[in-house]
Each structure stands twice: as structure tokens, then as C-alpha cells.
Amino acid sequence: MSVNEYDVAIIGAGVTGCAIARQLSQYSVRAVLIDAAEDVAMGASRANSAIVHAGYDCKPGSCEARMNVRGNELFETWCRDLSVPFNRCGSLVIGFDDDDAKTLQDLYERGLANGVPEMKLLSGDEARAVEPSLSPLVTKALWAGSAAITCPYQMTIACAENARDNGVEWRLGARVTSLTREDGCIRVAMGEKSLLARYVVNAAGVYADEISRMLGDDSFTISPRKGEYMLMDRKNTCVRTVVFQTPTKMGKGILVSPTVDGNMFAGPTSVDIADKGDTSVTAEGIAQLTEKSKKSVPGINLRAVITSFAGVRAQPSTGDFIIGISKAEPRLIQAAGICSPGLTSSPAIAEEIVRLIEKAGLSLAPKADYCPTRKAIPEFRHLSREEQAELIERDPRFGRVICRCETITEGEIVEAIRRGARTVDGVKRRTRAGMGRCQGGFCMPRVMEILSRELGAPMTELTKFGGGSRLLTGILKEVDD
Amino acid sequence: MLVKKYDVAVIGGGPAGLAAALSAKEREPGLTVAVIERDKALGGILQQCIHNGFGLHYFGEELTGPEYANRFIERIKGSGVDVYLDTMVLELTPERRVVCVSAANGLMAIDAGAVVLAMGCRERTRGALNIPGTRPAGVYTAGCAQRLVNMEGLMPGKKVLILGSGDIGLIMARRLTWEGAKVVLVAEIMPYSSGLNRNIVQCLVDNGIPLKFNHTVTNIIGKERVEAVTVAEVDPRTRLPITGTEQTYECDTLLLSVGLLPENELTSAAGIDIDPVTNGAVVDETRQTSLAGVFACGNVLHVHDLVDNVSDEATLAGRAAAEYASGQASRQQTYAVKGVNGVRYTVPQRVHAGLDGKTDIYFRVGNAYRPATAVVRCGDTVIAKRRKQIMTPGEMEKITIDAALVTGDLTVGLEEVNPS
Ligand SMILES: Cc1cc2nc3c(=O)[nH]c(=O)nc-3n(C[C@H](O)[C@H](O)[C@H](O)COP(=O)(O)OP(=O)(O)OC[C@H]3O[C@@H](n4cnc5c(N)ncnc54)[C@H](O)[C@@H]3O)c2cc1C
Ligand SMILES: Cc1cc2nc3c(=O)[nH]c(=O)nc-3n(C[C@H](O)[C@H](O)[C@H](O)COP(=O)(O)OP(=O)(O)OC[C@H]3O[C@@H](n4cnc5c(N)ncnc54)[C@H](O)[C@@H]3O)c2cc1C
Numbered sequence: 001m002s003v004n005e006y007d008v009a010i011i012g013a014g015v016t017g018c019a020i021a022r023q024l025s026q027y028s029v030r031a032v033l034i035d036a037a038e039d040v041a042m043g044a045s046r047a048n049s050a051i052v053h054a055g056y057d058c059k060p061g062s063c064e065a066r067m068n069v070r071g072n073e074l075f076e077t078w079c080r081d082l083s084v085p086f087n088r089c090g091s092l093v094i095g096f097d098d099d100d101a102k103t104l105q106d107l108y109e110r111g112l113a114n115g116v117p118e119m120k121l122l123s124g125d126e127a128r129a130v131e132p133s134l135s136p137l138v139t140k141a142l143w144a145g146s147a148a149i150t151c152p153y154q155m156t157i158a159c160a161e162n163a164r165d166n167g168v169e170w171r172l173g174a175r176v177t178s179l180t181r182e183d184g185c186i187r188v189a190m191g192e193k194s195l196l197a198r199y200v201v202n203a204a205g206v207y208a209d210e211i212s213r214m215l216g217d218d219s220f221t222i223s224p225r226k227g228e229y230m231l232m233d234r235k236n237t238c239v240r241t242v243v244f245q246t247p248t249k250m251g252k253g254i255l256v257s258p259t260v261d262g263n264m265f266a267g268p269t270s271v272d273i274a275d276k277g278d279t280s281v282t283a284e285g286i287a288q289l290t291e292k293s294k295k296s297v298p299g300i301n302l303r304a305v306i307t308s309f310a311g312v313r314a315q316p317s318t319g320d321f322i323i324g325i326s327k328a329e330p331r332l333i334q335a336a337g338i339c340s341p342g343l344t345s346s347p348a349i350a351e352e353i354v355r356l357i358e359k360a361g362l363s364l365a366p367k368a369d370y371c372p373t374r375k376a377i378p379e380f381r382h383l384s385r386e387e388q389a390e391l392i393e394r395d396p397r398f399g400r401v402i403c404r405c406e407t408i409t410e411g412e413i414v415e416a417i418r419r420g421a422r423t424v425d426g427v428k429r430r431t432r433a434g435m436g437r438c439q440g441g442f443c444m445p446r447v448m449e450i451l452s453r454e455l456g457a458p459m460t461e462l463t464k465f466g467g468g469s470r471l472l473t474g475i476l477k478e479v480d481d
Numbered sequence: 482m483l484v485k486k487y488d489v490a491v492i493g494g495g496p497a498g499l500a501a502a503l504s505a506k507e508r509e510p511g512l513t514v515a516v517i518e519r520d521k522a523l524g525g526i527l528q529q530c531i532h533n534g535f536g537l538h539y540f541g542e543e544l545t546g547p548e549y550a551n552r553f554i555e556r557i558k559g560s561g562v563d564v565y566l567d568t569m570v571l572e573l574t575p576e577r578r579v580v581c582v583s584a585a586n587g588l589m590a591i592d593a594g595a596v597v598l599a600m601g602c603r604e605r606t607r608g609a610l611n612i613p614g615t616r617p618a619g620v621y622t623a624g625c626a627q628r629l630v631n632m633e634g635l636m637p638g639k640k641v642l643i644l645g646s647g648d649i650g651l652i653m654a655r656r657l658t659w660e661g662a663k664v665v666l667v668a669e670i671m672p673y674s675s676g677l678n679r680n681i682v683q684c685l686v687d688n689g690i691p692l693k694f695n696h697t698v699t700n701i702i703g704k705e706r707v708e709a710v711t712v713a714e715v716d717p718r719t720r721l722p723i724t725g726t727e728q729t730y731e732c733d734t735l736l737l738s739v740g741l742l743p744e745n746e747l748t749s750a751a752g753i754d755i756d757p758v759t760n761g762a763v764v765d766e767t768r769q770t771s772l773a774g775v776f777a778c779g780n781v782l783h784v785h786d787l788v789d790n791v792s793d794e795a796t797l798a799g800r801a802a803a804e805y806a807s808g809q810a811s812r813q814q815t816y817a818v819k820g821v822n823g824v825r826y827t828v829p830q831r832v833h834a835g836l837d838g839k840t841d842i843y844f845r846v847g848n849a850y851r852p853a854t855a856v857v858r859c860g861d862t863v864i865a866k867r868r869k870q871i872m873t874p875g876e877m878e879k880i881t882i883d884a885a886l887v888t889g890d891l892t893v894g895l896e897e898v899n900p901s
Contacts (some may be wrong), residue, residue: 155515230611235749277704280615283722307608309616361899385580389482389588401519405746410584439606441622445629459635465616468705471618473733476634477661 227268405436497779650738653733
């Protein structure tokens with residue numbers, strides 16, 4: 001095979017594509033992971049609720065239901081192997097009246113049909129015993145002990161790194177512009193550049209319909225649905241489980257949840273939008289989050305908000321995940337329409353897609369030297385004093401704190417860059433530098449200096465997240481003193 | 482872990498920390514004093530404040546920030562105070578153990594006889610204001626932009642809109658204009674500026690930069706880099722945007738100068754009482770916190786508009802820390818000082834009974850008043866009174882009391898006021 005020929009090209013380096021890449025990397029195949037963005041985890045996988053759902057929401061018999069429950073089963077092991085934070089904190093869906101009570105009963109029954117373990121219907125008081133900050137007006141709740149929280153971008157990055165360690169190549173900043181059939185393969189063009197792949201996996205998130213159409217499969221469309229969030233400072237976290245309201249036809253409703261880093265958030269809203277790239281936060285969204293989150297948790301301190309953000313769900317026209325071999329092109333494997341619970345489902349989708357690749361005709365021989373584990377970047381802040389001292393002994397750069405809010409050291413930032421961070425946001429997602437209460441006001445110039453030094457790039461070329469997101473407009477004009 | 486002992490450990494090497502260390506050493510020359518600073522140089526935020534306007538009160542002449550800091554740094558050099566640079570304090574324990582980390586010394590603990598907190602403050606950010614819109618490059622806090630321009634020689638943008646008329650924003654409006662950028666507007670949500678009047682004149686008026694009161698940013702536009710910012714008028718009572726007044730300004734940068742917050746993570750973690758209004762520790766007139774032997778001064782205690790006041794306050798704190806470390810702590814009872822009637826907060830929040838001499842009480846008002854009279858009462862007795870033509874939230878006020886008159890809790894309030 002020539003350098004530009006692959007067995008499998010995965011389009012989209014969100015959690016779906018990266019999980020597939022990792023699953024595939026245990027076999028002797030040549031695979032490439034392609035994304036338009038300059039980093040992995042730049043789509044929905046970067047901005048979502050981070051919940052490993054129990055699976056009582058999905059319609060029994062649907063692909064979503066199957067993937068969700070299987071994904072939940074696999075998730076903890078994946079997180080352990082990949083050193084990704086995971087906390088099985090459980091979830092509550094809360095109800096305020098008889099209508100809600102009926103919805104909770106329905107959810108409970110759906111859960112049973114879907115094979116969800118550890119569910120229980122609770123009275124208001126029982127629910128408050130589990131979660132003391134709940135509203136006194138809560139009359140009933142559904143507890144799901146298998147629900148968990150994780151870090152979606154860490155999961156995505158970890159899968160991508162582990163896949164790379166096992167031989168999968170990354171091609172970032174490479175937007176797929178056309179797919180054409182050529183000699184029993186597919187030519188994947190990315191602007192001027194291109195490669196040949198025997199099989200193409202479509203994991204392009206909200207743009208998966210466009211990718212599919214490039215090979216003549218127009219059996220579905222994807223429409224964007226935005227979800228906005230407000231994230232609060234750590235010292236104000238007042239919930240220990242995930243608190244949902246009863247779902248509506250627009251989704252699972254606005255929830256209040258702790259994060260694996262000890263913060264708390266309220267969100268998401270659910271708004272159909274026209275522009276697939278619209279991740280702006282609106283005044284209406286903030287107003288809605290304020291009202292709804294106070295309904296669940298009246299004591300929530302919304303003055304402690306440190307940032308707001310939004311993600312875009314990929315809603316499939318079919319109403320279910322689209323996972324299968326395309327009818328229009330047998331070399332195209334779809335992992336499309338991966339709306340919520342897509343994060344939860346990612347390990348299960350990866351298993352399923354790899355099975356489908358085999359079914360489509362690629363023979364998969366296990367790799368002798370496959371290594372399923374990936375080590376996290378050392379987290380200075382979480383080490384004991386002895387371990388901290390030892391780490392600095394080994395590399396003094398771990399003794400220089402760059403981000404003061406989150407206590408992130410130069411050593412961590414250098415390691416993040418070594419592993420592929422090219423932008424300020426790339427460093428942020430890998431290390432948390434700039435994710436604390438001052439939101440980078442203090443450390444951003446310092447992170448930029450390290451990026452510039454390590455990458456050998458002038459400061460004026462650095463970006464926040466790639467593309468045209470330049471941080472500076474130039475250097476000072478010469479002044480005569 | 483390396484363990485050292487000092488009589489006085491000062492956390493932070495800005496103007497507050499430097500003045501406190503010097504004052505401690507002067508009070509008790511036999512004591513060992515250390516300053517721990519996370520930056521590679523002393524001087525704190527003054528390093529990046531290269532404009533004039535520091536020291537008029539303290540030195541009787543106008544200096545730049547670095548010049549002002551250098552006066553203290555020069556004195557530190559020959560004073561016998563040990564300085565640890567590039568060293569970050571991670572933890573302060575109730576037993577006054579200061580745990581810090583540096584590339585040079587690894588982890589180090591300092592067991593201190595007394596501790597002075599002088600960690601300064603940080604800037605409020607976009608997130609805290611919940612500004613809607615996209616999240617592109619080009620949104621900076623004013624202090625971050627100040628650092629980029631003044632310390633790195635880099636331009637954060639060419640066409641700039643500034644939200645908030647705090648001093649740093651005003652100074653940056655002028656600085657960026659001088660460097661060839663266009664400042665299209667300074668928008669201030671309040672009907673008055675939180676900055677010094679002289680900065681409004683020298684930075685905005687003299688450079689023809691428009692300032693709009695009762696205006697705020699309601700949207701940020703641009704996916705990758707800021708492309709435009711929407712500004713709307715607010716209802717002066719609710720401070721909510723008035724629909725229909727939105728105006729969109731094309732620009733590539735939004736600077737935020739929307740307030741400073743004392744940096745008290747170490748303080749809170751040590752269990753020290755925090756005043757919810759100042760966001761700094763509750764202190765007595767020596768600047769001792771609720772944890773015996775721990776003192777606080779400068780912006781970590783409350784945000785100052787003039788560094789001169791920081792130096793004065795730090796001198797008090799340093800002296801008291803030295804006295805504490807050498808066993809001369811006051812055991813007298815303390816009384817509460819409370820801001821009432823238009824006075825948002827006071828520092829100190831407690832005073833000792835039975836002292837001689839004068840005690841200065843600093844305070845800020847919550848609105849603009851012209852004129853106003855501040856009155857200190859002990860019970861029903863008026864013990865001090867001060868009338869001024871104008872009092873505004875942007876300028877810290879001071880009133881001096883005769884310490885001997887403190888026989889109970891005090892209130893500081895405005896009387897005979899005329900809110901404007
Ligand atoms: C508001 C919100 C809340 C959610 N909450 C949860 C939750 O709590 N739990 C849960 O399980 N799930 C949740 N989800 C769903 C979950 O986030 C998604 O299902 C998951 O992230 C989808 O991952 P993905 O890899 O399919 O898509 P994405 O992460 O969007 O990745 C798609 C990638 O494809 C790339 N791409 C697109 N077109 C091209 C092209 N032409 N060439 C190259 N690359 C291209 C994009 O750049 C992008 O990186 C939520 C989603 C949202 C939006
Ligand atoms: C951006 C900005 C611009 C300003 N511009 C002006 C102006 O134009 N005119 C004016 O009169 N005043 C100005 N001020 C106010 C004035 O400079 C301050 O009042 C003064 O600098 C406060 O001194 P400080 O020592 O309390 O704090 P700082 O100067 O902030 O010093 C605090 C020091 O503590 C260090 N530190 C903090 N935490 C730790 C830790 N955990 N371990 C070790 N070290 C630590 C910091 O690195 C810093 O050096 C400005 C303030 C800011 C924030």
C-alpha cells in the first residue's frame with residue numbers, strides 16, 4: 001500500500017470517530033482519522049452535558065436504546081483504560097405534579113424494557129434525602145443508579161491518542177470536500193490533498209448528511225439543535241447527582257449537574273437553528289436556564305457563573321441513530337445522526353461500526369502489540385505533596401504554576417503540546433489551564449508564550465482554536481525613546 | 482519537602498507585599514522576613530502599568546508603575562528581606578504553614594510566626610457578566626491586554642470597544658489609541674464611572690473617545706475573531722437593556738474593564754472570615770484577620786484605586802505582623818465597624834478598644850452623592866464627621882477617628898446627603 005492508501009478513513013474526530021478509531025486500532029489495519037478542525041473534539045463532543053445516561057429515555061427497540069445501555073456498560077472500563085475521569089453519581093428525574101408523576105412512571109417502564117439496571121421511583125422526601133438541594137416542591141423522582149458523569153473532550157482526546165499510539169494516523173485541519181469511487185476504493189479529497197481508502201466511516205456529526213450525499217446516499221438529513229449552558233465556579237457546587245426535569249418533545253430538559261472537575265452547570269436549552277455552526281449563547285437562553293434551574297435547585301448561585309457556552313446536536317431525520325452500511329455505497333459505513341445519548345453510546349457505536357467494517361469485507365486480524373491503555377497528562381493539582389515533590393525532581397517544569405486558578409504547571413502544558421495541542425483552547429481542554437474562575441485572564445499570555453516557544457511559531461500566528469481565530473493583530477509599532 | 486522557618490512570611494511581592502515586608506523589618510530588625518512571589522520579578526501589577534500617575538500622595542511626585550515599584554524593590558535589596566521569586570504559594574494552613582512550589586526549590590514549606598497576605602486581585606471576566614454571543618478570539622480583560630501591550634509588545638486588536646469605565650479600561654483606551662488602534666466606544670452600564678475622574682479626562686476626552694453611560698454590551702458577533710459588538714442602553718433602575726436601543730459597532734476586539742476581585746482562595750481555604758462585600762478578609766485596624774497572626778493588605782483585602790493607599794495599608798499590616806511575631810500582640814477586645822446609609826463597606830471591619838491616637842477608616846459609597854457628609858457613630862454618639870463636595874463609588878474615602886472614643890460598635894454612614 002502506498003503512503004496515501006488506507007484500509008479505513010474515518011471522517012470526523014468527535015467522540016464517535018475517535019472511539020471508532022480506538023476500537024479499530026486493535027486490528028492490523030491502516031486507518032486515518034480526518035477532521036476539518038485543527039484539533040479533535042471541536043464539534044458536539046466539546047460542548048454537551050457530559051452525562052453517561054442510564055438509558056430510560058430512549059424508545060424501546062431503537063438503535064439508540066441498544067447503544068445507550070451497552071455504552072453505559074462499557075464506559076467505565078474505557079475510562080479506566082484511557083485515564084478519563086468518570087463518576088457514577090447517579091441521576092434523578094424530578095416531578096412536580098401528577099402529570100410529571102405519570103411521565104416518571106412511563107420512563108421507569110421504558111427503562112425496564114431497555115434493560116436499565118438500578119432504577120427506583122422515589123417520593124419527594126426520598127429524593128431530597130439523596131439530593132438535599134432539590135426544591136421542596138418536588139413530589140416524585142426517578143432514580144437511576146447507573147447514570148454517571150465524565151469529561152466528553154477528555155474522552156475524545158484520550159480515544160484519539162490511544163488510537164494514534166496504536167498506529168492510526170491523524171489528519172487535522174483537513175476538511176473533506178469530495179468523495180469519489182476509484183479502483184474499488186474511495187478517493188477522499190480534502191481541498192488540494194487527497195487519499196484513497198477502501199472503506200469510509202462517516203462520523204461527521206451535524207455535517208454527516210453532506211458527507212453521505214457525496215457518495216449519493218441522501219436517505220437522511222441532519223438538522224442542528226442548539227443547547228446552551230452556564231457553568232459555575234467550583235466553590236458554589238451544591239448538587240452531587242445529575243438532576244433532570246421531566247423530558248419534553250424537544251429533549252431531556254434543562255438539568256443541573258456537577259462536573260467531574262467539581263464545577264456545576266445548568267443546561268442545555270433546546271432550540272432548532274438554521275446554521276449548523278451556530279454556537280452562540282443568547283439572552284433568551286440565559287433567561288430560560290436561570291428560570292428552569294432555579295425550579296429544580298432553588299439555592300443555585302447563578303452569580304457564580306464563570307462561563308456560558310453552547311453545543312449543537314445532530315438531529316437525524318429518521319428519529320434514530322443511523323448506524324449501518326450505506327445502501328447507496330457498500331464502502332460507506334454510517335455513524336450518523338448521533339444526537340444525545342451519543343457520548344454515552346460511543347464505545348458501543350465503536351464496537352458496532354467495527355463489526356460492520358468487517359461485514360463490509362475488511363478482514364480484521366488482531367494486532368499482537370495492541371496497547372489498550374493511555375496515560376493521562378500528570379495532574380499536579382491532584383497529587384499528594386510527596387508525589388508533587390517527586391514530579392518536580394524529575395522535571396522542574398512541573399514546579400512552575402502557569403494557571404493559578406486551576407494550579408496547572410508548565411510541565412503539563414508542555415506535555416499537552418507534545419501530544420498535539422496547537423492552540424490556546426487545545427491546551428485548555430487538555431490541561432484545564434484557563435478553565436477556572438479567571439477564564440485565562442491571567443494565564444493566556446503565559447500559555448501563548450509556551451505555545452510559541454514549543455511550536456517555534458511567532459506569537460502573532462497563534463490562534464484560540466485554529467482557522468481565523470488569531471489572538472493578536474500584530475506587534476507594537478516602533479517607538480523612538 | 483524543604484522546611485524553613487521565618488518570623489514573618491509575606492505572600493505576594495506587589496506594592497502591598499513589598500511595603501509590608503519593609504515595614505516589618507523596620508519595626509523589628511532582628512526578625513527574619515521572606516517575600517514569596519509567583520512571578521519572575523517583584524512589583525506585582527505595577528510592572529505592567531507603565532503610565533504616569535503613581536505616588537502623588539506617597540512620594541509627592543508622579544511616577545510610572547514600574548518606577549513606583551522600583552523605589553520599594555531598591556530598598557528591599559539592602560534590607561535583609563529574603564525574596565523567593567517564581568514561587569507560587571499553594572496553601573496556607575491555620576498553623577501558619579505556607580506551602581509553596583517552584584522549579585528551583587521544588588516543594589517548600591515555610592513555618593511562619595506571622596503571615597501577611599498580599600496576593601492582589603484578579604479581573605472580572607465575560608463569563609461573570611453572562612454576555613451573550615459567540616466566543617471568538619479577541620475578547621480580553623483590560624489587564625490581560627495591558628500585559629500583552631506593555632510587557633510583550635503585542636497588539637491585541639486594531640478596532641476596539643471597551644466595556645466598563647474602570648481605570649484599567651480607561652488607561653488602555655489611551656494606550657491602544659497611542660499605538661495606532663481605534664477605540665470606537667467605552668460603554669458603562671452605570672450612570673457614573675468607577676474610574677478616577679482624571680483618567681476620564683486624560684484618557685478619553687483628550688483623545689476624543691466617546692463614553693456612553695447607562696449602556697452595556699448585549700451581543701458579541703463573529704465566529705473566529707470578534708467582528709462586531711452590539712451595545713444597548715439600559716434602564717437606569719433595573720440595569721436591563723432597553724429593546725430597540727441596540728447599536729452594532731464593527732470592531733475586532735472587546736476589552737472588559739468590569740471590576741476587580743480580591744484573590745482570596747488561600748485565605749478562604751485557611752478558614753479565614755471573608756467580608757461578602759469586599760470579598761477580602763475581615764480585619765481589625767492592624768489588618769489582622771480572623772486567624773491570629775495572619776494579616777492582609779492591598780488589593781487582596783479590598784480593591785484600591787490608588788497604589789499610594791496600598792502602601793500605607795501595607796505599612797500598618799507589616800508593622801503589626803512584626804509585633805505579633807515578636808510576641809507583642811494586642812489582647813484587647815474588638816468592636817465591629819459597619820457601613821450603613823449609603824456606605825457599602827468599611828475597612829477595617831473591627832477596631833480594638835482602648836487605643837491611643839488616631840485610626841483611619843476607609844470606606845466606599847454605593848452611589849454618587851454631591852455633597853455628602855460621612856458620620857461615624859459609637860452608639861448614639863457622633864465621634865467623627867467629614868463633609869465632601871462629592872463622593873462616588875469610584876473613589877475610596879477615608880475618615881479618621883480618635884481611637885480613645887471607641888467604647889462600643891461603630892457605624893459609618895452618610896447623612897445630609899444629596900444623591901445625584
Ligand atoms: C447540548 C448537547 C447535550 C448533550 N448531552 C449529552 C449527554 O449528556 N450525554 C450523551 O451521551 N450525549 C450527549 N449529547 C450528544 C453528544 O454530545 C453527541 O452525540 C456526540 O458528541 C457526537 O459526537 P460525534 O463525534 O458524532 O460528533 P461531533 O463531536 O460533532 O464530531 C463531528 C466532527 O466531524 C467533523 N466534520 C464535519 N464535517 C467534516 C468534513 N467535511 N470533513 C472533515 N471533518 C468534518 C467536525 O469538524 C467534527 O469535529 C449532547 C449533545 C449536545 C449538543
Ligand atoms: C490590571 C491593573 C491595572 C491597574 N492600574 C492602575 C493604575 O493605572 N493606577 C493606579 O493607581 N492603580 C492601578 N491599579 C491598582 C494598583 O496597581 C493596585 O492597587 C496595586 O498594584 C495593588 O497592589 P497589591 O500588592 O495589593 O497587588 P498586586 O500588585 O496585584 O500584587 C500581588 C502580587 O502577589 C502575587 N501573588 C498572588 N498570589 C500569589 C501566590 N499564591 N503565591 C505567590 N505570589 C502570589 C502576584 O503575582 C502579585 O505579584 C491597577 C490594578 C490592576 C489589577
